[in-house]
Amino acid sequence: MNDLEYHLYEEAKSGRMSRQQLLVRASVIGASLPALSAILAACGGGGASSSGGGGGSTSTGAVKRGGTGVFGITSPAQDVDPVTMFNTGAIMTSQMACDYLVFPDEKYVLQPRLATKWSAGSTPDTWTFTIRQGVKWQDGSPFTVDDVVASFDRITDPKIGSAALSAFAGVLSKGNVEKVDEQTVTFHLDRPYGDFPYLVSAFNYNSVVLPKNYEIGSFTKGGVGTGPFILKTFSVDQGVTYTKNPNYWGQGMPYLDAAQIKYFADTPPIVLAIQGGSIDVFPQVPFQGSQALFSDSNITVTETPSSEYRTLQMRADQDPFNKKEARQAVAYALDRPGLVQGLFDGRADVGNDHAFAPIYPGSPTTSDVPQRTQDIDKAKQLLSTAGVSNLNVTLTTEQFLEIPQYAQFIKQMCAPAGINVTLDIQPQTKFYGTGANQPWLQVPFGITDWGARGTAGQTIDPAYLCRSVPKPDLSNSGAWNSAHWCNPQFDKLVQQFEGEVDEQKRKDLAIQAAQIQQDEVPDVIAYWIHELRATRKNVHGLAPGPTFHLDARAMWKA
Amino acid sequence: MGRYLLRRLGLTLITLVLVSFAVFAAAEVLPGDVGRTILGPYASQQQVDQLNHQLGTDEPLVKRYVTWAGNFVRGDWGESPIQRVPVRPLVLERLKNSLILGAFALILIVPFSVALGVFSALNYGKALDRIISISGLSFVALPEFVVGVVVIVVFAVQLGWFPTTSQVPSADPVDIVRQCLLPCIPVMFVLFGYISRMARAGTIEALRSNYTRTAVLKGLPQRQVILRHVLRNSLLPTITVVSVQVGYLVGGLVVVETLFNYPGIGQLILTAATGHDLPVLEASVLMIALIYTASNLVADVVSALLNPRVRLAT
Numbered sequence: 001m002n003d004l005e006y007h008l009y010e011e012a013k014s015g016r017m018s019r020q021q022l023l024v025r026a027s028v029i030g031a032s033l034p035a036l037s038a039i040l041a042a043c044g045g046g047g048a049s050s051s052g053g054g055g056g057s058t059s060t061g062a063v064k065r066g067g068t069g070v071f072g073i074t075s076p077a078q079d080v081d082p083v084t085m086f087n088t089g090a091i092m093t094s095q096m097a098c099d100y101l102v103f104p105d106e107k108y109v110l111q112p113r114l115a116t117k118w119s120a121g122s123t124p125d126t127w128t129f130t131i132r133q134g135v136k137w138q139d140g141s142p143f144t145v146d147d148v149v150a151s152f153d154r155i156t157d158p159k160i161g162s163a164a165l166s167a168f169a170g171v172l173s174k175g176n177v178e179k180v181d182e183q184t185v186t187f188h189l190d191r192p193y194g195d196f197p198y199l200v201s202a203f204n205y206n207s208v209v210l211p212k213n214y215e216i217g218s219f220t221k222g223g224v225g226t227g228p229f230i231l232k233t234f235s236v237d238q239g240v241t242y243t244k245n246p247n248y249w250g251q252g253m254p255y256l257d258a259a260q261i262k263y264f265a266d267t268p269p270i271v272l273a274i275q276g277g278s279i280d281v282f283p284q285v286p287f288q289g290s291q292a293l294f295s296d297s298n299i300t301v302t303e304t305p306s307s308e309y310r311t312l313q314m315r316a317d318q319d320p321f322n323k324k325e326a327r328q329a330v331a332y333a334l335d336r337p338g339l340v341q342g343l344f345d346g347r348a349d350v351g352n353d354h355a356f357a358p359i360y361p362g363s364p365t366t367s368d369v370p371q372r373t374q375d376i377d378k379a380k381q382l383l384s385t386a387g388v389s390n391l392n393v394t395l396t397t398e399q400f401l402e403i404p405q406y407a408q409f410i411k412q413m414c415a416p417a418g419i420n421v422t423l424d425i426q427p428q429t430k431f432y433g434t435g436a437n438q439p440w441l442q443v444p445f446g447i448t449d450w451g452a453r454g455t456a457g458q459t460i461d462p463a464y465l466c467r468s469v470p471k472p473d474l475s476n477s478g479a480w481n482s483a484h485w486c487n488p489q490f491d492k493l494v495q496q497f498e499g500e501v502d503e504q505k506r507k508d509l510a511i512q513a514a515q516i517q518q519d520e521v522p523d524v525i526a527y528w529i530h531e532l533r534a535t536r537k538n539v540h541g542l543a544p545g546p547t548f549h550l551d552a553r554a555m556w557k558a
Numbered sequence: 559m560g561r562y563l564l565r566r567l568g569l570t571l572i573t574l575v576l577v578s579f580a581v582f583a584a585a586e587v588l589p590g591d592v593g594r595t596i597l598g599p600y601a602s603q604q605q606v607d608q609l610n611h612q613l614g615t616d617e618p619l620v621k622r623y624v625t626w627a628g629n630f631v632r633g634d635w636g637e638s639p640i641q642r643v644p645v646r647p648l649v650l651e652r653l654k655n656s657l658i659l660g661a662f663a664l665i666l667i668v669p670f671s672v673a674l675g676v677f678s679a680l681n682y683g684k685a686l687d688r689i690i691s692i693s694g695l696s697f698v699a700l701p702e703f704v705v706g707v708v709v710i711v712v713f714a715v716q717l718g719w720f721p722t723t724s725q726v727p728s729a730d731p732v733d734i735v736r737q738c739l740l741p742c743i744p745v746m747f748v749l750f751g752y753i754s755r756m757a758r759a760g761t762i763e764a765l766r767s768n769y770t771r772t773a774v775l776k777g778l779p780q781r782q783v784i785l786r787h788v789l790r791n792s793l794l795p796t797i798t799v800v801s802v803q804v805g806y807l808v809g810g811l812v813v814v815e816t817l818f819n820y821p822g823i824g825q826l827i828l829t830a831a832t833g834h835d836l837p838v839l840e841a842s843v844l845m846i847a848l849i850y851t852a853s854n855l856v857a858d859v860v861s862a863l864l865n866p867r868v869r870l871a872t
Contacts, residue, residue, distance in 0.1 A: 077829055078641055163601070269818065278722050475602075
C-alpha cells in the first residue's frame with residue numbers, strides 16, 4: 001500500500017469515515033484493488049462491492065441486446081464542440097461518443113475509463129495516470145498517450161479558450177502534461193490539489209479525450225471519439241443519431257444497436273414525449289413543469305443529491321449589505337425547509353450558507369456546523385445592531401426555473417423582519433449580460449443559478465475567493481464572486497484544504513472554512529437541488545447520474 | 559387591372575425594404591451579443607470581443623446593413639454564426655415546414671368557419687346562431703398552449719392515436735394528417751371565432767341589402783340568391799381577414815411549434831432573436847414579410863376579381 005492508501009486504511013479502522021466516504025476517497029486517490037479490499041474490510045463492510053464497471057441499476061434478468069435508445073434533451077441551440085461546449089445539451093451530445101480518463105458514478109466514486117490506474121506523487125502536485133491499451137478511435141486508428149497529452153494541452157490553452165480554463169485555473173497549465181511512456185502520463189500541477197482526478201472526469205466536461213489532430217468544429221461531422229456510440233448525423237433543429245461502435249473497448253458494450261438524441265426547445269414537450277413513449281429517457285429533468293412524471297406508472301424517476309444550487313448574493317462591499325449583520329438578518333429570515341417543500345416538493349437538501357454541499361464526501365455536517373434556521377426575532381435584532389430598522393432593497397434576478405418563485409418567497413419571508421424587498425425579474429440573457437454590463441456580477445442583491453460541480457473546490461473557487469472578485473470593468477475572466485466578498489483567512493483555509501490529503505486535516509479545514517463562510521454569509525445558500533432523471537420502465541442499465549452526465553454504454557431496453 | 563397590380567407590387571417592394579430596416583434596427587436594441595451567446599457565460603470578455611470582431615458585429619450599423627442587403631438580393635444570405643450552417647437552406651427549409659402546417663390549418667378551417675358564419679347569419683337571432691358565436695369567442699380566448707397540451711394529453715398520450723411530437727410530414731396524405739392535425743387544433747381554435755364572425759357580419763349585411771331583396775322578390779331560389787349574390791359581397795371583408803391571418807400562421811406559431819417540437823420558422827426566429835443570430839433573424843423575418851405581403855396581394859386580387867368596383871378604381 002502506498003502512503004495515501006495506508007492513510008485511508010487507518011481512517012477505516014478508526015471508524016471516522018463512513019463506507020461511502022471511504023469508497024469515494026479511495027477512488028480519487030486511485031487505490032489499487034487489494035488496497036481497497038483491505039480498506040473496506042477494515043471498516044467492517046465486507047469485501048469490495050463491484051463498483052467497477054459501468055454502474056447503473058442492477059436489473060433482474062438477462063441483458064437484451066439491440067434496439068435504439070432515444071433521449072430527449074433541450075437543444076444546445078448551436079453547433080456542438082467538446083472543447084468549447086458549456087451547456088448541458090451539448091455536453092450530453094458529446095458524452096455519447098467520447099470518453100474521459102475517469103468517470104464518476106452517481107455516488108461520486110471514480111471509475112476507470114481511458115485511464116486504468118492513477119495515483120498521486122509524493123505530494124499531490126503530480127498525478128500519474130496509466131492509460132488503457134488496445135483502444136481504437138472510431139475511425140480505426142489506435143488511441144495513444146500522445147492523444148491524451150494533446151487533448152489536455154488543447155483545453156488548457158488560453159488562446160483556444162475552452163470552458164475548461166476556469167476549472168483548471170491555478171491548477172493545471174498548458175504544457176505540463178508529460179508523456180512518460182506509451183502507457184503513462186503525468187500531470188504536473190501548479191499547486192497541490194487533492195481532488196485532481198475529478199478534474200479529468202465528466203465533472204470537467206470539456207476534458208473528453210480527442211485525437212491529437214482534432215480540428216475544433218469537426219465533432220458534429222461524425223465519427224470522432226472512443227466512446228460507445230458513433231455520431232452519424234447532427235442537426236441543431238432535430239437532433240443527433242448514433243450507431244453502435246463495434247470496436248468499443250468496453251467488453252460486450254454497448255448493448256443498444258443505435259441511439260438517438262432528440263432536441264427540444266423547452267421542457268413541456270419532452271415531458272409529453274416521454275409520457276407518450278416517443279422517447280425513452282429524459283436525462284435532465286427540471287422539477288418545475290415535470291410533476292406529471294412522478295405519478296405516471298410507465299415512468300421511473302430517479303433522484304440524486306447534487307451540488308446544483310442558487311446563490312442569494314449580497315454585495316459585501318456596498319451599502320446596505322457591507323454590514324455582516326444585515327446579511328445575517330436575511331439568512332435568518334428564511335424558512336429553509338419551507339423553501340425546499342414549496343419549490344421542490346422536498347426534492348432538495350437544506351443549505352447551511354456554506355459551499356460544502358452535502359453530496360461532497362467529507363463536507364461538514366450539521367453536527368460540525370449547526371444548521372441555521374429561521375429566527376425572525378434574531379433577524380430584527382441583527383438589523384438593529386447594524387443600525388437599520390427597515391431595509392429597502394431590490395432583488396434582481398432571472399426568469400429561470402424556480403428562481404422567480406424563490407424570489408417571491410424571499411420577499412414574503414423577509415417582510416416580517418423589516419426587510420422590504422422589491423423584485424426585478426429579468427430575462428436570462430439580460431441578467432447575464434455582456435461586456436461591462438453583467439447584472440449577475442454587479443447587483444447589490446440577486447439570485448444566480450449554479451450548476452452542479454464535482455468537488456467542493458470547484459464550487460468554491462470561482463465564487464468565494466478573493467481572486468474571484470470581479471473587477472469594476474469585469475475584465476477578469478472566471479471571476480464570479482458576485483458578492484464581492486474577500487476573506488483572506490477563508491482563502492488560505494480553502495487553499496490548504498485543496499492541497500491536503502490527510503482526511504482528518506481536510507475535514508478540520510473544511511469545518512473552519514465553512515464556519516467562516518456561514519458567519520459572514522456573503523450568499524445565502526438555502527438549498528441544494530436534487531437532480532432528477534426520468535426513464536420509461538423498460539429501460540435498464542442507465543446510471544441515474546451523476547447529475548445529468550450520460551453513460552449509456554450499459555443501457556438496454558426490455 | 560394591370561395598373562392596379564403594378565401599383566400593389568410597387569408598394570409591396572417598398573414595404574419589404576422598410577421591414578428590413580426595421581428588423582436591423584430592432585436587433586440592435588436586443589440585449590446580449592452573438593459572441594457571448596456562442597462562447598457562453600464562462601468565456602472571458604476578451605475572447606468574446608475577439609469573436610465579435612471576427613464576425614464583424616462591431617462594425618457600424620449602416621455598413622453592416624448595406625453589406626447584408628447587397629448580398630441578400632444576390633442570394634447570398636450568409637452563414638449563421640451560431641449554428642455554423644448556411645442561412646438560406648436553413649430558413650427556406652423551416653419556412654417550407656411552417657407553410658405546410660399553415661396551409662393545412664387554412665384548408666381545414668377557412669371553409670368550415672366561413673360555412674358556419676354564413677349559416678349562423680342565415681339563422682340570425684336563433685339559438686344555433688348564438689351557440690356558434692359564443693363558442694367561437696370562447697375558443698379564441700383559450701391560450702394555444704392550454705389547448706395544445708390538452709390535445710396532446712388526450713389524443714397522443716392517453717389514446718395514442720397521434721404522435722406526441724410532430725415531424726415534418728411526407729407527401730402521403732395520411733402522414734400529413736397524422737403529423738399536422740394535432741398542432742393545427744390550437745391554431746384552428748384561434749382562427750375559427752375570428753373568421754366565422756367576419757363571415758357572419760358580412761353575410762348579415764349583404765342579406766339586408768337592396769339587391770338581395772330584389773333577387774328574392776324576382777323569385778330566385780334561396781340557394782342561387784346566396785351563391786350568386788350574397789356571398790360575393792359578404793366575403794370581401796372575410797378575405798382580407800384571412801390574408802391577415804396568413805402572417806400569423808406562418809411566423810406566429812411559436813408556441814405550437816415549441817410544444818409539438820415542430821421545426822418551423824416561428825421557433826427559428828425566437829432562437830435567432832435571443833441568440834443575436836442576425837443573419838438568420840433578418841432572413842426569416844424578411845421571408846415572412848414576403849409571404850405576408852404576397853398573401854395580401856392575392857387577397858387584393860381576389861377582391862378585385864369579385865368586386866369590379868375595386869379593380870376599376872384608379
